[in-house]
Amino acid sequence: MDSLQAIVLGVVQGLTEFLPISSTAHLRIVPAFAGWKDPGAAFTAIVQLGTMAAVLLYFRRDLWQIARAWVAGLRDPSARRTLDARLGWYIILGTIPIAILGLLFKHPIETAFRNLYLVGGALIVFGLVLRWADVIARHERDLTSLDQRDGAFIGVAQALALVPGVSRSGATITAGLLRGLDRQAAARYSFLLSVPAVVLSGLFELRHVGEHGGAAAVPTALATLLAFVVGYASIAFLLRYIAHHTFEIFVYYRLVLGVAVIALAAAGLIS
Secondary structure (H helix, E strand, C coil): CCHHHHHHHHHHHHHHCCCCCCHHHHHHHHHHHHCCCCCHHHHHHHHHHHHHHHHHHHCHHHHHHHHHHHHHHHHCHHHHHCHHHHHHHHHHHHHHHHHHHHHHCHHHHHCHHHCHHHHHHHHHHHHHHHHHHHHHCCCCECHHHCCHHHHHHHHHHHHHHHCCCCCHHHHHHHHHHHCCECHHHHHHHHHHHHHHHHHHHHHHHHHHCCHHHCCCHHHHHHHHHHHHHHHHHHHHHHHHHCCCCCCHHHHHHHHHHHHHHHHHHHCCCCC
16 A cells, blocks of 8 residues: 555545444445555554544543543442443443454454445445434434433444444444434434444554555554544534434435445446
């Protein structure tokens, strides 16, 4: 991977991580469209640490309050009833499914799941599911109403994003909408829930940088830095956008891209 590829993929990661359009799919599709080598699952996991740093910075106050309240709840049972302490437990609960399935299906995640037909199909199917959820959702609950059932349900949905094309943010936002959360609450919780899963995945894959012809350390670092900068702007954009709009535009984008990927793969134009 050269510097140009690292710059492009870093920007792509930053733009797509938080929008419900699947960053892992784009890190697979963009190189295929450009005729570049697939950067691999390890590169994808590590460059996500850049966008995760953006989450840590953007939600630093929320995350600090959640961490403090959760620790306080370990010492004082009465403190466990606060919203921040409960969010801490729900984030842990919601991380368990993706951690277990990520380890169990590590090999297919790095190989078979990156098949372009599967990626294109996931973009289409889960785009339609997002649209359905956005239409039927009540949009009446905020984060203060979150409970254990919400945490478990959204956590299982997050695990589906192990398949490129599903979209981690798309799956968790969809699950939040189906549980009756409003768009902003679903998106904010999606961002908070992403922290443990993405950080653990990225750190776990660090040891594989440059292996088997994958991206070397310097291009990976450059892409990760750019993902951080662009990702921070993407968070701010999405939270402002969904305050007044539905997710419809992202659904249409997913459908067009999914159909294009399948058609081009079938024609042998991308691989």
